[in-house]
Amino acid sequence: MNNPTLTWNLVKDVHELLVYQFMVNALQAGTIVAVMAGVVGWFVVLRRQSFAAHTTAMMSFPGASGAALAGLPTALGYYLACGIAALAIGRSGGASRRGRSGESAAVGVVQVAGLALGFLFLSLYSGVLEQLETLLFGTFLGIDGNQVLTLAIVAVVVLAALLAIGRPLLLSSLDPEAARARGLPVGLFDVGFLLILGLTVAATSQITGALLVFALLVAPPAAAQALTPRPGLSLALSVVFALLVTWLGLGISYFSIYPLGFFVTSFGFALYVAAKLAHRTAAALRRSPRADEPMAATV
């Protein structure tokens, strides 16, 4: 590959991007992941489950080291570990309905337990887990057609599951009491959503790395929800934002010597800050005398 340079001719630049198969694969994988993360992340932000999302993302470490130890494919380890962590969080969160404090401790405990196991696997494996940096910070090089296919299947499963339970899940996220009164199985939804989240995070972290999933999973939906209170519109915006962040990140990092992770997180962060500022200004304009705190703090 000769040194790619960015020119002012955007069409030519995009054309150059699409010449290489690895870049096409990366764009396909990124697009699938962005759509999935935009939709699932929208519920994560609504349900305030960023910590749970982050914890499942960290499970890619025990997943990868456990898979290395057992001689299984790494991706399988990812999915298994994320699924188990989702169940563990759902189990402890469901068992203790003592609100925020109980849950925050339980999620933290699941995370350290997983990381400690990963560390144990790593020391038992006694080999070098070469992709440690990739594991944490992601890569978009060397994604093959099979991975894209797997991601597509996971995305179809996740989106179909969300489509099936979307409406009741929305109600049980916004108002668990009302949902329970209507006879909806709120506890089951909690665990079911965590499993969906686990799948999504396992898929996303293969592209963005375990530490950077929030660039797609939290920043775009949080920005979307700051901009509009209408569920359908903000869900659509969330997907659009996630796609934008991914495509821009992939495109620019192709032409840059600096890593994808930096661009993706920076775009996500910038988007979030811009959306918050827009929200504050709009709120201030709407009732100019004094903008109240609670409105600004809703998201």
Next chain:
Amino acid sequence: MLAHEFIRNAYLAGTFVALACGLVGWFAVLRGQVFAGDALSHVAFVGAIAAAVVGVDERVGLFALTLGLAAVMAGLGRRAQANDVTIGVVFSWVIGIGVLLIAVLSTGSSGGDGLIVANTLFGSIFGLGMGQSIVAAAIGLAVVLAAVAIARPLLFASLDGELAALHGVPVRALGLVLLLLIGAVTAEGTQAIGALLVLGLVAAPAGAALRLTSKPYLGMAFSAGIALVAMWGGIALSYVIPSLPPSTAIIGLAVGAYALASLASNIALWAPPSQLRTRETMGKVHSS
């Protein structure tokens, strides 16, 4: 076992860091701020790398970043309580910058970048020198003293912020101080014993203590005590079983304590006495 210097150092640093984590962790769990501590422990390595890029001592970078970020989180949240989404977005961006700095370092051909990351994320308590462990112990002790000093007002502010504010308790300032204390523990703990251990000792013993008792001061003592026992036991265990890494042993004990405490509190809730309790509460409802 104590004839080895590295074990003595591990015990010295471990004792005070564990006490600090247990104590600060109790407040973090009570206020639902474990995620803030977690995020701080993950971003700590960025501070170390930034220091390496600029060419100052890595400790300076660690403390500057974790304390600074703790202040930012407190400033963005209501009542100086870091908010879930804000933490997530800010934290991933800081890590993104860390990724950039790693790239800058490695293109600057100084190498060793991966090592810094691995060390700060998974630093080993068995690798401490005499001087390092004394510093770690001193910082741990300072955090313990600070936490004890503000325990009473902080407790009030955590349990009922509105009422505390009415009584003139500086609720926001206390929230900020707690996050700064978490930041200090994280910065010191991360490079001495690894981010994993810090988070484990912040979350698990405190979670266990809050399930065992609802009395605040007893809970703080339990939390610090469990953290200490996990630390001491873990170091000994990993010395006896060489293939067991110290972090895994210490975390294993702490998580075990949490699991036992959850089990115990569940049994206490669901066993026959629970009927008694429901009848009591029902009686209260009826009589009121």
